[in-house]
Amino acid sequence: xxDIYQTPRYLVIGTGKKITLECSQxxxxxxxxxxxxxxxMELHLIHYSYGVNSTEKGDxxxxxxxxxxxxxxxxxxLESARPSHTSQYxxxxxxxxxxxxEQYFGPGTRLTVT
Amino acid sequence: TQLLEQSPQFLSIQxxxxxxxxxxxxxxxxxxxxxxxxxxxxxxLLVTVVTGGEVKKLKRLTFQFGDARKxxxxxxxxxxxxxxxxxxxxxxxxxxxxxxxxxxxxILP
Numbered sequence: 001x002x003d004i005y006q007t008p009r010y011l012v013i014g015t016g017k018k019i020t021l022e023c024s025q026x027x028x029x030x031x032x033x034x035x036x037x038x039x040x041m042e043l044h045l046i047h048y049s050y051g052v053n054s055t056e057k058g059d060x061x062x063x064x065x066x067x068x069x070x071x072x073x074x075x076x077x078l079e080s081a082r083p084s085h086t087s088q089y090x091x092x093x094x095x096x097x098x099x100x101x102e103q104y105f106g107p108g109t110r111l112t113v114t
Numbered sequence: 115t116q117l118l119e120q121s122p123q124f125l126s127i128q129x130x131x132x133x134x135x136x137x138x139x140x141x142x143x144x145x146x147x148x149x150x151x152x153x154x155x156x157x158x159l160l161v162t163v164v165t166g167g168e169v170k171k172l173k174r175l176t177f178q179f180g181d182a183r184k185x186x187x188x189x190x191x192x193x194x195x196x197x198x199x200x201x202x203x204x205x206x207x208x209x210x211x212x213x214x215x216x217x218x219x220x221i222l223p
Contacts, residue, residue, distance in 0.1 A: 042215040043157075043202070090156050101206045102147060105156030 003027055006091050006106035013081055014114055021076045021109045023091030030096040032074040033103065036060060037088045049074055050096075081113045117141075118205050118214035126220040130192055135217040137203035138185040144206050146179055146186045151200040151216070193221045 004025040013019060025032065034047040035058075045058030049068040063085070064078050074093075078085055088110050092103040119138045127133055137146070145164045149157035161170050163179035163186060170177045174197075176189040190197055202216045 040215075040218075043213040045211075092156070101145070101211045102159050102162055103149075103157070103204070103211070105149075105158070108154070108156050110154075 004091065004093055004104050004106040006089075006109050008109060009107060010110050010112075012112045012114065015080075015082055017081050017113075019078050019081055019111070021089055021091075021111070023074045023076070023106055024072050025074075025093045025104070025106075026072060027093060027104065028071065029093035029104070030071065031094045031101075032068065033092045033094075034058070034064075034066060034074070034076050035090040035092065036062065037090055037108075039088075043090065047076065081111075083113045086111060086113050118203055118212055120201075120203060120214040120217050122217060123215070124218045124220075126222060127193060128222050129194060132189065132191050133193055133219070134187055134189045135201055135219070136185065136187050137205075137214055139205060140184065141205065141207065142183050144183070144208070146183070146206070147204045147211075148177055148186070148188055149202040149204065151202060152198075157200075157202055190219075193219075195221045195223050197221050 007022045030051045032049045035043040036046050037043050044060035046060050046062040047066040049055050055066050064076050066076050088108050090108045091106040121136045147162045148160045151157040161177045166181045166183045168179045174191045178187050198221050200216045200218050204211050204213045
């Protein structure tokens with residue numbers, strides 16, 4: 001059973017606010033990912049990390065930033081939220097080798113910016 | 115740009131019927147994964163197929179990887195309401211994983 005957690009599950013905030021979406025996993029996975037998913041649309045990779053102090057931008061350009069100071073923790077920050085940031089944000093992790101790239105997803109954070 | 119096309123986009127069938135959904139690409143993948151996502155939750159991995167022509171069974175679900183490793187299918191036998199959800203395929207090529215848009219399946223009781 002995968003153990004990956006995201007908080008908050010739901011967030012409604014006003015334009016211009018700074019927010020941090022939390023993601024933690026207890027599986028010791030080196031690789032972690034952030035995806036953005038709009039209703040009825042595919043997953044878009046916005047950030048990933050292959051280990052501590054490693055962060056890369058994904059295929060979809062995003063104004064968010066991430067950090068990876070600890071293996072288990074991969075928070076995503078929006079410095080100034082806008083209505084265009086309204087979406088579902090999914091965090092995932094995977095092992096470094098063997099069954100690499102099999103993604104274990106958290107439950108997601110549904111963000112609404114008013 | 116690698117793309118994974120899933121079809122159909124939507125499927126609504128009666129409980130007990132059989133169905134097949136497809137995942138197609140013009141690109142070759144080293145492996146392909148299927149996930150199921152329920153409303154308000156993250157996707158959950160169902161299976162990974164690695165070898166061209168590989169067939170894997172998970173109870174009433176049968177997954178097949180095409181011989182050329184460019185496509186895959188998911189067949190569900192005797193569908194149940196609990197099978198309802200968004201089915202996503204994802205192709206892995208070297209360092210990248212690419213998701214399709216998914217097939218939204220609704221099983222009517």
